[in-house]
Amino acid sequence: MSPRPTIRRIVLFKQGLAHIERRGPAEGVFELPFGRTELGEVLRSLAAWVERGDARITSIAFDAPDDADATLAERKMRFEPGAALRGFVNTARGRRVRIDSGEGPIEGEVIGFEESPGGQGPPRRTLLLRADRGRVAVVDLATVRGLEIIDPALQDSLAVLVDRGRAAASAERRAVRISLSGQAEDVCVSYVVPCPAYAVSYRLVCDGPVARLFAFGLISNPLEEDLEGVDLVLTTSQPTAAEGMRRAHTAERNETEPRVDGAMALERTQRVVVHPATIRAAAAAPIGTLVAMHTAKSPEARITPEHLEETVTSSDEIDLPHDGAESSPFEWRAPGPVSIPRRGAAMVPLLSADVRVRKERVWRDGGSPNPDLLLSFVNDAGTLPEEGACAVYDAGSYAGESAMPAAHAGTRVHLSFTKDLAVRCRKTSTKSVRVLSLSFDAAGILEQQRCEERHVVTLESDHAAAVDVMVELARRDGRALAPGNPMPFEETSQALRYRIEVPPRGATTLEMREQWSEARRLGYDTLEPAQVEGWRADGHLDEARFSELAGALAAWEEARELEGKRARMEREQQDAYTRQGKIAEQLAVLRDVGPEGALRVRYVAELQTAQDRINVLESEMRRLREAADERRRAAQRGLLGLSRT
Numbered sequence: 001m002s003p004r005p006t007i008r009r010i011v012l013f014k015q016g017l018a019h020i021e022r023r024g025p026a027e028g029v030f031e032l033p034f035g036r037t038e039l040g041e042v043l044r045s046l047a048a049w050v051e052r053g054d055a056r057i058t059s060i061a062f063d064a065p066d067d068a069d070a071t072l073a074e075r076k077m078r079f080e081p082g083a084a085l086r087g088f089v090n091t092a093r094g095r096r097v098r099i100d101s102g103e104g105p106i107e108g109e110v111i112g113f114e115e116s117p118g119g120q121g122p123p124r125r126t127l128l129l130r131a132d133r134g135r136v137a138v139v140d141l142a143t144v145r146g147l148e149i150i151d152p153a154l155q156d157s158l159a160v161l162v163d164r165g166r167a168a169a170s171a172e173r174r175a176v177r178i179s180l181s182g183q184a185e186d187v188c189v190s191y192v193v194p195c196p197a198y199a200v201s202y203r204l205v206c207d208g209p210v211a212r213l214f215a216f217g218l219i220s221n222p223l224e225e226d227l228e229g230v231d232l233v234l235t236t237s238q239p240t241a242a243e244g245m246r247r248a249h250t251a252e253r254n255e256t257e258p259r260v261d262g263a264m265a266l267e268r269t270q271r272v273v274v275h276p277a278t279i280r281a282a283a284a285a286p287i288g289t290l291v292a293m294h295t296a297k298s299p300e301a302r303i304t305p306e307h308l309e310e311t312v313t314s315s316d317e318i319d320l321p322h323d324g325a326e327s328s329p330f331e332w333r334a335p336g337p338v339s340i341p342r343r344g345a346a347m348v349p350l351l352s353a354d355v356r357v358r359k360e361r362v363w364r365d366g367g368s369p370n371p372d373l374l375l376s377f378v379n380d381a382g383t384l385p386e387e388g389a390c391a392v393y394d395a396g397s398y399a400g401e402s403a404m405p406a407a408h409a410g411t412r413v414h415l416s417f418t419k420d421l422a423v424r425c426r427k428t429s430t431k432s433v434r435v436l437s438l439s440f441d442a443a444g445i446l447e448q449q450r451c452e453e454r455h456v457v458t459l460e461s462d463h464a465a466a467v468d469v470m471v472e473l474a475r476r477d478g479r480a481l482a483p484g485n486p487m488p489f490e491e492t493s494q495a496l497r498y499r500i501e502v503p504p505r506g507a508t509t510l511e512m513r514e515q516w517s518e519a520r521r522l523g524y525d526t527l528e529p530a531q532v533e534g535w536r537a538d539g540h541l542d543e544a545r546f547s548e549l550a551g552a553l554a555a556w557e558e559a560r561e562l563e564g565k566r567a568r569m570e571r572e573q574q575d576a577y578t579r580q581g582k583i584a585e586q587l588a589v590l591r592d593v594g595p596e597g598a599l600r601v602r603y604v605a606e607l608q609t610a611q612d613r614i615n616v617l618e619s620e621m622r623r624l625r626e627a628a629d630e631r632r633r634a635a636q637r638g639l640l641g642l643s644r645t
Contacts, residue, residue, distance in 0.1 A: 004030035005187050007223075009231040014386075015238070017041075018195035018222050027055070027183040032176045033224050038193050039063070039174045045192035048178055055182035063174040085141070088161075089113035089127060095151040099129070102143040107150070111136065173224070195222035198234050200332070200350070202390035202404045204375060204415065206357060211377065215351035215388075217332060221340040229337035232348060236385055237329030330385035353380060360414070361469045363425040363459075370419040371469055379407045392417040422462040423469060423502065429455050436517075438540050440639075444523040451518050452482060457510040461502040471498045471510055482513035524639055525556055548638050555635035562628035566621050573617045576610050583607045 005024035012018050022032075034042055039062065048057055089110060098107040108129035115125050125141040149155050178189070203214040217234050221227055332350045340346045355377040363371035375392065390404040392415060400417035407413050431453045439446040457471055472495045481487070481496075490497040500510050532549055535541045541549065583603050590600040 002026055002028045002030050004032060005189055007225075007227060007230050009233070010227070011233045011235055012195060012198045012217075012219060013238075014197055014236055016195060016197045017192050019045075019192050020190070020223070022189040023051070023186060025053075025183070025185055026178075026180055026187045029177055029179045032178070032189070034174050034176065034193065035224075036174050039176075041194055042176065042191045046176070046189070047191070048187070048189045050180075050184045051186040051188050053182070053184035053186065055180045055184035055187075057178060057187075058181050059179045060176065061179070062176040085125075086113050086115075091157065092149075092151075092154055095149070095154040097129070097154075098148040098150055099127070099139055099144055100146040100148070101139055102145070106131065106137050106139060108132070108137055193222055196220045200234070200386055200388040201347070202388050203393070204355075204357075204390055205393040206359075206375065206395075206399075209356055209358070211355050211357040211375070213351065213353050213355050213377075214349065215332070217334070217348040217350050218345070219340070219348060220345045221342060224342055226342050227338065227340045229339055232334040232338040234332040234350070235329060237331075332385075355380070361420050361423060361467060362416070362472060363423075363457075363469055364472045365427055365474050368419060369424045369426055370421050371423050371425060372416040373418050373420045374414050374416045376412050376414045379409055379411050379413050384413065390415060390417075420467075423467065424460045425457060425469070425471070427455055427457045427473075429453055433518075435535065435538060435540060438535065440545075444521050445527075447520050447522060449518045449520065450515065452513055452515045453479075455512045455514070457500075457512075458507060459500055459502045459509070460507040462505060463502075465504055467502050469500050469502055471500055472496070473498075473512065476514070479514045479516040482515045485513050486510070524552065524635070527553060529553060552635040552638035555631045555638065559628045559631035559635065562624050562631065566624040566628065569617050569621050569624070573614055573621070576614045576617070580607060580610050580614075583610070 003024075003026070005022040005026055007020060008023045009021040010018055011021075032042075043062065046060070048060065050056060089112065092110045093112060094109055096107070096109050098105055106129060108131040111128035111130055113125070113127055115123050117123055127139045127141055127144070129137045129139060131137045149158060178187075180187070198220075199218040201216045201218055203212075203216070205212045205214070217232070219232070219234070334348050334350060338346070338348055357375050357377045360374040360376055361371040362374055375394075384404065384407045387406050388404050390402045392399045392402060402415040402417040404415065405413065431451065434450045434452075436448040436450050439448075455473065457473075459469055459471075461467055475492070475494055475496050486498065488496040488498050496512075498510055498512070500508060502508050529550075532541070532546070532553060536546045583606055587600060587603055587607075590596045590603070592600060
């Protein structure tokens with residue numbers, strides 16, 4: 001095997017794939033190792049060609065992705081450890097071999113293998129061969145120097161044993177062998193392997209109004225070899241066929257079409273192979289490391305002053321990620337060569353830039369009494385193509401962690417990384433209702449109301465200097481700010497925002513009033529005299545309507561009282577029925593003579609008395625029901641006249 005071309009470039013996709021590009025001199029045969037589960041992906045995407053040199057690719061061979069142990073067992077060529085000789089002899093029974101022993105060459109068909117105790121020494125191992133039709137040769141294996149297989153079938157089995165035994169010994173490893181005829185100065189090999197998905201992590205180091213923004217790629221080396229000085233690209237684009245990626249890479253070198261001599265291109269079908277990410281979010285890097293990386297960055301990475309224009313804060317920028325930020329593909333390119341040990345992981349620096357930041361405090365109604373402490377800056381074009389965790393350093397120490405959103409170029413990014421415990425906010429609300437008008441109909445009264453709610457936000461600060469706090473109050477549909485109310489500096493569809501300055505170690509308040517209209521329907525039977533009297537006092541009822549409504553309500557009240565009396569009599573009637581039932585049970589068991597006869601006479605009298613009471617109650621309940629119905633009809637007549645006026 002000749003040395004294989006070295007890895008020059010790796011492109012990692014978010015979908016869990018890695019595109020590998022190898023280049024370098026080669027001669028004869030070189031081998032590329034892969035995992036058994038990776039081999040299918042490699043063969044679907046593999047492309048190899050000679051870029052420079054007189055050689056050509058003659059073949060691309062690979063280990064079958066089957067189970068090598070199962071294949072050997074099927075051919076009876078799978079031997080237990082320490083029993084290879086015995087197993088091979090048993091498999092070779094009946095096959096012709098030639099043995100080179102101390103007594104000269106012996107040729108014949110293998111009969112079998114025998115092992116006998118050797119007394120104090122090691123056991124004696126012998127091989128039985130049929131030398132000719134009537135002679136069996138007994139060969140002491142201690143004198144055997146070599147064994148030549150003459151039978152072609154056994155030669156094939158031995159080749160399978162060596163080939164599949166190598167695959168079985170490498171467990172889950174498989175190899176692709178590329179053969180060249182001659183010597184090539186530059187051989188290119190391109191393929192795709194599954195890989196844990198990469199992640200991007202950010203750091204923001206604040207030092208006054210200018211902060212340093214860093215981006216790191218959290219990546220894994222998916223290969224069984226060390227990466228030494230490779231070009232690394234992280235892309236958000238959808239992976240394409242390997243041949244298409246090879247053509248795109250060639251186009252970057254301003255070549256119209258690569259010269260492919262004997263190349264084997266296997267078109268890769270489009271599919272996404274998703275593997276669980278094994279990279280955990282790394283701990284925050286020390287400030288010294290970040291500053292050193294920032295000092296060594298290239299001038300091209302700096303954000304120019306024209307990108308630092310102040311923009312108006314919007315709720316969408318604060319609360320919602322920008323859905324279109326990842327609509328177009330973006331590539332992170334490592335600023336220099338990258339080295340990662342086999343199956344290892346690394347944090348690769350991707351970005352180091354200056355941004356102009358401002359510190360903001362935002363308190364939202366319904367949240368913690370302490371406002372959120374935010375850092376905001378204008379996004380430079382192309383620097384924030386995807387989301388990621390962001391560690392924030394402030395005043396020379398670790399301040400907290402936030403989530404960096406994907407953002408369009410030129411928009412303002414807000415990072416909420418901690419709470420300002422030195423500032424406390426609280427809100428109290430009171431509601432008042434004023435009746436505007438009344439409308440009468442047969443079903444009830446429609447009351448039009450003007451509602452007003454007064455909100456008072458109290459802000460207290462322990463800071464030695466004055467601080468600004470942005471107070472965000474929820475905006476409700478149908479409500480408007482009352483006249484003379486302080487106007488917010490910003491309004492969105494969901495919030496009203498006020499900027500309040502809190503004095504040093506002091507307190508201040510924000511008062512905001514909302515107004516809106518409501519209407520409610522009241523049934524006549526639910527009205528209370530005090531409510532009607534209040535309408536009269538407020539001027540919503542004239543004397544005529546008040547008299548009609550008061551008369552109707554009095555009739556309703558009388559009807560309710562009559563119904564109450566009737567209900568009490570109905571309960572008394574039920575008690576009388578219950579008493580009658582118990583007396584009837586007693587009469588059923590009493591005799592007519594003696595003491596029982598006297599008791600029976602008394603029970604009969606009580607039964608008659610109960611029946612008389614039931615008859616009286618029945619007549620009285622009927623009268624009360626009719627009287628209540630009459631009062632309700634009188635109330636309805638009065639209300640009907642009230643609704644017509």
